[in-house]
Amino acid sequence: MKKKIIITLLLIIPFISIFLVVIFRGILSPSNEDIIRDLKNIKCYETKVEYIVKNSKGEERESTVQYYSKEEGVRVEFDDDKVKLYKSDGIHVRDNSSTGEYVIESDMDILHSMAFMNKILSYPLKSDSIKEGQEEWGDKIYIQVDTELFLNNEHFNSARIFINKKTKTPIGIVIYDKDGNDSVRIIYEDFKIVKEVDENLFN
Template sequence: MKKKIIIAVLLCIPFISILLVIVFRGVMLPTNEEIIKSLKDIKCYEANVEYIIKNSRGEEREDTVQYYSKDKGVRVEFGEDIVKVYKNDGIQVIDNISNSDYVIDKSLDVLHPLAFMNKILSFPIKSDSLKQDQEEWGDTVYIQVDLELFLDNEHLNIARLFVDKKNRTPIGIIVYNKDGEDTLRIIFKDFKKVKQIDDSLL
């Protein structure tokens, strides 16, 4: 009887080992596709986000602080002067210069939401564009993926998202026009996943 138990245990060991390897790989070593999906599904984060907008007049830079909640919306602070809260039914604008508060249609701002993870990753991924590299962002090993924007705006045609593979956080986004020229760069700094965003901010 003991011999049968020992044989059964020995036969089970390889299967258990294989199962542990699969589970360990999925948790500790996710694929590039799984990392991108985890960003799309992220619940809440806070980040400093810089927009570099390129046009015929040169470059315009905007430094923002963003509070993202997948369920409740996104708050973008443009310094102390302007705050925008993006929700499904519109964009609330809090203008501290004129001491006013009003709501505008979402269609009036398609540029800033390109930094929101649920927004940028809602666009279709170009086939065979997902790859791993280490050239664009110094020594950081990153995942790169191209997304087709379909915004009816020739200046916002394709977005290339860069994700830090080790930390599984976005590094930046480069947006190209229909001629392949980059017209917008979005740089993420101090990106932090958080459990929740204070309700008073949204």
């Protein structure tokens, strides 16, 4: 009887070991698909975002600070003290003009919302485009994935998203026009995943 138990244990142990290795590998070393999924489902983050828009005049740069809360929405702060709050009923704009605060429809601001992780990763991702590289962003090993935007806008036809594999945070997004030329570059700096964002920022 004792011999049977020992033999049974010896047969079971390898399977348990393999099972534990698979589980812990998924936790300690998630796949590229897992990293993308977790970033899409992130609850709160804060980051600096720079937009580089290419047009016939050259390049235009715009620096912003972004606060994202899955529950509250998105707050974008601009250098000229303008603030945009992206909520379910539209975009609430606050600036130094005589109007003070007003609301515009969400589809009136495509550019800035392209940097929202939950939005850009909600478009259909091309699974066969997921790959790793190191050429585009210096010494960072990144994951890149492509998506079609389906916006009926010739300047926003598709996008390539770059994610830092080590920190599991976004590095940048390149948006391409209908001819395959990059029309917008979005660059993230000091991206922080946080437990919560002060809800007063959205009031």
